[in-house]
Amino acid sequence: MRPFTLAPIAFAWSASELMALYKSVAHDPRFTRIYIGEVVCRKRGILSFTQWLAIAEQLQAAGKEVVFSLPWLINSASDEHYVEKVLTHWSGPIEANDLTAVAAASAASRPFVGGNQLAVYNSATLSWLMGQGMTVWSPPVELGKAWLEGLLANTRIPHVELFAFGQQMLGISARCMHARSAGLSRANCQQLCLTKPSEILKTREDQALLVANGHTIMSSGECNLLALEYSMPEYIGSFRISLSKPEQFAKLDSFQRQMQPNQVNGFWFTKAGMVSAMQ
Amino acid sequence: MEVLCPAGSPTMAMAAFENGADAVYVGVSGATNARNFAGAGFSYHDIEALIQYAHQQGKHVHLAVNTFAKPGEEAKWYQAIEQAISFNADALILADLGLMAYARTLSDSVVLHASVQASATSVAAAKMLYDQFAIERVVLPRVLSVKEIARMRKALPSALGIEVFGFGSLCPMVEGRCYLSGYATGKSPNSYGACSPGKYVSWQRNGEQTDLRLNGVLLNQLDSNTPAPYPTLCKANYKNGHAICSPESLSTATLIDELRDAGVCSLKIEGRQRGPVYAGKVARFWRDLVDGRCTPNQVDQQLQKFAEGSQLTQGAYTEGWR
Numbered sequence: 297m298r299p300f301t302l303a304p305i306a307f308a309w310s311a312s313e314l315m316a317l318y319k320s321v322a323h324d325p326r327f328t329r330i331y332i333g334e335v336v337c338r339k340r341g342i343l344s345f346t347q348w349l350a351i352a353e354q355l356q357a358a359g360k361e362v363v364f365s366l367p368w369l370i371n372s373a374s375d376e377h378y379v380e381k382v383l384t385h386w387s388g389p390i391e392a393n394d395l396t397a398v399a400a401a402s403a404a405s406r407p408f409v410g411g412n413q414l415a416v417y418n419s420a421t422l423s424w425l426m427g428q429g430m431t432v433w434s435p436p437v438e439l440g441k442a443w444l445e446g447l448l449a450n451t452r453i454p455h456v457e458l459f460a461f462g463q464q465m466l467g468i469s470a471r472c473m474h475a476r477s478a479g480l481s482r483a484n485c486q487q488l489c490l491t492k493p494s495e496i497l498k499t500r501e502d503q504a505l506l507v508a509n510g511h512t513i514m515s516s517g518e519c520n521l522l523a524l525e526y527s528m529p530e531y532i533g534s535f536r537i538s539l540s541k542p543e544q545f546a547k548l549d550s551f552q553r554q555m556q557p558n559q560v561n562g563f564w565f566t567k568a569g570m571v572s573a574m575q
Numbered sequence: 576m577e578v579l580c581p582a583g584s585p586t587m588a589m590a591a592f593e594n595g596a597d598a599v600y601v602g603v604s605g606a607t608n609a610r611n612f613a614g615a616g617f618s619y620h621d622i623e624a625l626i627q628y629a630h631q632q633g634k635h636v637h638l639a640v641n642t643f644a645k646p647g648e649e650a651k652w653y654q655a656i657e658q659a660i661s662f663n664a665d666a667l668i669l670a671d672l673g674l675m676a677y678a679r680t681l682s683d684s685v686v687l688h689a690s691v692q693a694s695a696t697s698v699a700a701a702k703m704l705y706d707q708f709a710i711e712r713v714v715l716p717r718v719l720s721v722k723e724i725a726r727m728r729k730a731l732p733s734a735l736g737i738e739v740f741g742f743g744s745l746c747p748m749v750e751g752r753c754y755l756s757g758y759a760t761g762k763s764p765n766s767y768g769a770c771s772p773g774k775y776v777s778w779q780r781n782g783e784q785t786d787l788r789l790n791g792v793l794l795n796q797l798d799s800n801t802p803a804p805y806p807t808l809c810k811a812n813y814k815n816g817h818a819i820c821s822p823e824s825l826s827t828a829t830l831i832d833e834l835r836d837a838g839v840c841s842l843k844i845e846g847r848q849r850g851p852v853y854a855g856k857v858a859r860f861w862r863d864l865v866d867g868r869c870t871p872n873q874v875d876q877q878l879q880k881f882a883e884g885s886q887l888t889q890g891a892y893t894e895g896w897r
Contacts (some may be wrong), residue, residue, distance in 0.1 A: 370696060420649070443645075470747075500793055570758050
C-alpha cells in the first residue's frame with residue numbers, strides 16, 4: 297500500500313476534534329505527510345497560528361513531514377499579510393493552491409507542494425513550477441488516469457500525490473454560501489459555520505449533489521480511489537486523504553476494501569466526477 | 576478606459592467596432608480558448624482579416640488562448656500562439672503558465688495578458704506573472720472588491736495594466752479553479768474550454784413546467800414566466816433555493832467612477848457566444864457610459880434586457896453580494 301498523506305481539514309471541525317485527529321495521526325504509520333492550517337476561512341478562528349505551530353512540532357517529533365497549507369483563496373490585503381506571516385514563522389514546506397502562494401514560496405526559495413487547485417494540465421507548466429521549487433504535486437481532481445499518463449509521459453516527474461479519498465473541492469467564491477443559507481453576508485457571518493452544519497445542496501429530485509462549505513463548494517459524493525490501489529500506476533507516490541468528519545478516520549480500512557454508497561470516482565476514468573464508474 | 580467587447584464571429588466584431596468598441600477579443604474555433612461552443616470561434620483566416628481591418632480603423636484585437644494545453648495536443652495551442660504573433664495581434668490572452676513561457680521563447684515583444692482563467696487574485700500573483708513573463712495586463716477574477724482592486728493598482732508596477740469585467744454573465748466562483756461543470760459532465764472550462772457544454776443540456780416539458788437538466792441532473796424547473804437561467808450548477812435552483820447564486824448578470828455601470836479612480840484601464844464585456852445584436856448594443860451602451868453621454872442607471876436599464884434572469888448585480892465588487 298502506498299503511504300497516506302492527510303489533507304488540511306476543509307470543514308469547520310472543533311478545536312478538540314482537530315487536536316484529537318492530529319494526536320491519532322501522529323502515531324499512525326500509514327501516514328507520512330501531514331498538511332496543517334486553516335485553508336477555507338480564517339474568520340473561523342478555530343485554532344490560533346501559535347496552536348498550529350505547536351501541532352506541527354508534535355507531528356514532527358513523531359517523525360511526520362509537516363506541510364503548512366496556505367489559504368485556498370487569497371484576495372485581500374489581510375490574506376497577503378497572512379501569507380507573509382506564515383513564511384516568516386514557519387520554516388518548513390508550504391502547500392500552494394494559488395499563484396500567490398507559488399510566488400511567495402518561490403521568492404523565499406522555499407520548496408512547496410503544488411496543491412490540487414493549481415492549474416497544472418501539461419508538462420510545460422509542471423516543469424515551470426518545478427523550476428520554482430515545487431517538489432510534490434497533487435494533480436487537479438478533475439484529471440484522470442489517461443490525462444496524467446499523457447502529461448507524465450515525457451517529463452521529469454515530481455513526487456505525485458493523488459487525491460484519493462474525500463469530498464472534492466469544486467469551486468471557491470468571494471461569497472460565503474454558508475452565511476447565505478441564513479440570509480447573512482460574509483462580512484457579518486456570525487461564524488455560523490461553527491454552529492450550523494454545512495448545507496447539502498440537493499436537487500428537486502432529492503439528488504444530494506454538492507455541499508456548501510463556507511465560501512467553497514465541495515462534492516457531496518466522497519471520491520474513493522483507495523479501492524483501486526491494485527490498479528494504480530507506478531508514478532503515484534502517495535494517496536492524499538481528505539477527511540470531512542472525524543469518524544471517517546477509523547473507517548479508512550473499509551474504504552480501501554471497497555467503494556461505499558455515496559462514493560464516486562468518475563474523474564479518474566475521464567467521466568463526470570459525480571459518477572461511480574467501473575474500471 | 577478601454578471598452579473591450581466580445582466577438583464570436585466577424586459580424587459580431589464589426590457590430591462591436593461600429594458601435595464604439597476600442598477592442599475586441601476573439602478565439603480560434605475549438606478547445607484553445609474558454610468559449611469552445613459552436614459558432615463562438617474564428618478560423619485563422621478570419622482572425623488575420625479582422626486584425627488587418629481593425630488596425631486600419633485604429634482598433635485592437637486580442638486573441639484568447641486561455642485554456643490549458645492538453646497533453647499530446649500541445650501543437651494546437653502552440654499554433655494559436657504562433658499565428659497570433661505572425662498576424663500581429665494586439666495581445667495574446669493566456670492562462671497557462673507553460674504557454675506563457677512558450678510565448679516568451681518565441682518573442683520578447685508579443686503583448687501578453689494574463690487571462691481571468693490564470694486566477695491571479697493578489698498583488699503577489701500578478702507581480703510574479705509580470706516579473707516572469709513580462710505580462711502587460713492582468714484580467715482580474717470576479718472575487719475582488721473595488722477597494723482591493725485599487726490597492727492592487729497602487730502596489731503593482733505602472734506598466735502592468737488592470738482589466739476587469741464590466742458586464743455579462745457572472746461566474747460566482749474564482750475562474751480557472753472551478754470544476755463544477757466537470758463534476759456533472761466530465762468537461763470543464765480548464766480541461767475542455769467550456770462550462771456546461773450544450774450536448775449535456777436538455778429542456779424537457781413536464782406538465783406545466785420545463786425541466787432543465789445538465790447530464791441528467793435537474794437544475795431548474797421553470798414555468799412559462801421564468802426567464803431561462805444558464806444551465807450551470809452554480810445557478811441551479813436546489814431544494815434550498817439558489818444556494819450558490821441566483822440567475823443574474825454582472826454590471827459595473829454604477830461603479831464606473833470608482834473603477835476609473837481605482838486605475839482600471841479596460842472594461843471587458845463578456846459574451847462571445849451571444850451574437851452581433853448583443854455585441855452592437857452592449858458596445859454602444861458602454862461607449863456612451865465611458866464617454867459620459869449617459870448615466871449608469873440609464874445603461875443598467877438597457878442592460879437588464881440582456882441580463883441572465885433579467886437581473887443585474889455588482890457581484891463581488893461590493894460587500895452586499897458576498
